[in-house]
Amino acid sequence: MKKWWWKILCIALLVYTILAGLLWNNVPRLPQLQETIRNLYFHVCMWFAMMVLFTCSVVHAVKYLRNNNLRSDILSRQYAVMGIVFGVLGYATGAIWATFTWADPNLPASESFSAIARDPKLIGAAIALLIYGAYLVLRDSIQDMDKKARIAAVYNVFAFAFLFPSIWIIPRLLPSLHPGAPDGEGGNPALNFKDLAPQMRFVFYPAIVGWSLLGVWIATLKVRMNFIKEKNLLHEA
Amino acid sequence: MKHKCYALLFAVFCMLQAIAQRPSATVEMADTLRSNxxxxxxxxxxxxxxxxxxxxxxxxxxxxxxxxxxxxxx
The missing domain is CATH 1.20.5 (Single alpha-helices involved in coiled-coils or other helix-helix interfaces)
Structure with missing residues (x-):
């Protein structure tokens, strides 16, 4: 096993996240959110991990365009796939969380759903994930190795650029159920030090690092597997 | 004097009680799940x-x- 230390760090941080995240009685008592505020350590971290993985992916895509090394192409693709996995997990966890906090129990489920589904962050994240889904479709539909890698790398840069308006900018401009919208509390709960209960940061930041490292770990396993699989091709290059 | 002390103690006790009670009275958390x-x-x-x-x-x-x-x- 190459370079153990960050894998051990990842396990330690995630065990700490589960223990402190569920047991530490330090969360603010908020109406409606109640104990579900602990989902911050899990649901939100999925999106952070997705962002980290997509960033790794675009870095390797740009690297490929500079050096034409198929290794960078494999790295770029596997990081993008793991990013999509974490994005889907973020979506799924968000759906469960919303069912118990945003949905109005007095209304029929379809009406609650239509209110929640209008949330700009949901739509933005869906668009971003679909663009990355199209990345995989586009990439795997081209037969020629070099052409595939080049087109995929260019598309990857476009997809990454689109992440910013769709999940960072537009949801901050429109009224939203998510924190950070102009009509709600405002501000930036992820990075601004005043918008998150200070004691929650002792779990939240380690959780972000832990989940991101887990994503990177799984991605590197798949990368190494593909390096072995494409051994002959990579040696030729 | 003694009565005043008792009154003060009682007031402090009431305040502590109020502080301890206030959160759980307003927002329902999983306190039972934790306590047992x-x-x-x-x-x-x-x-x-x-x-x-x-x-x-x-x-x-x-x-x-x-x-x-x-x-x-x-």
Whole structure:
């Protein structure tokens, strides 16, 4: 096993996240959110991990365009796939969380759903994930190795650029159920030090690092597997 | 004097009581789950699943390292 230390760090941080995240009685008592505020350590971290993985992916895509090394192409693709996995997990966890906090129990489920589904962050994240889904479709539909890698790398840069308006900018401009919208509390709960209960940061930041490292770990396993699989091709290059 | 002390003590006690009571009175949290220790059951289950996944990952990692070694010098 190459370079153990960050894998051990990842396990330690995630065990700490589960223990402190569920047991530490330090969360603010908020109406409606109640104990579900602990989902911050899990649901939100999925999106952070997705962002980290997509960033790794675009870095390797740009690297490929500079050096034409198929290794960078494999790295770029596997990081993008793991990013999509974490994005889907973020979506799924968000759906469960919303069912118990945003949905109005007095209304029929379809009406609650239509209110929640209008949330700009949901739509933005869906668009971003679909663009990355199209990345995989586009990439795997081209037969020629070099052409595939080049087109995929260019598309990857476009997809990454689109992440910013769709999940960072537009949801901050429109009224939203998510924190950070102009009509709600405002501000930036992820990075601004005043918008998150200070004691929650002792779990939240380690959780972000832990989940991101887990994503990177799984991605590197798949990368190494593909390096072995494409051994002959990579040696030729 | 003694009465005043008692009154003061009583007032402090009432205040402490109010502070202790206030949060749970306004927002319902899973205080019972915590106080009877059942939360540890949940945490134990999650940690077991997590350990299983991590063990699987570590095994996969080791296996890959072995294959990598074999593929470099067969």
């Amino acid at each position: 220790g059942k939360i540890y059951v949940v945490v134990a289950v999650i940690l077991t699943i997590f350990t299983g996944i991590i063990l699987y990952l570590v095994r996969l990692d080791r296996k890959l390292s072995r294959i990598e070694k074999d593929s470099i010098n067969p």
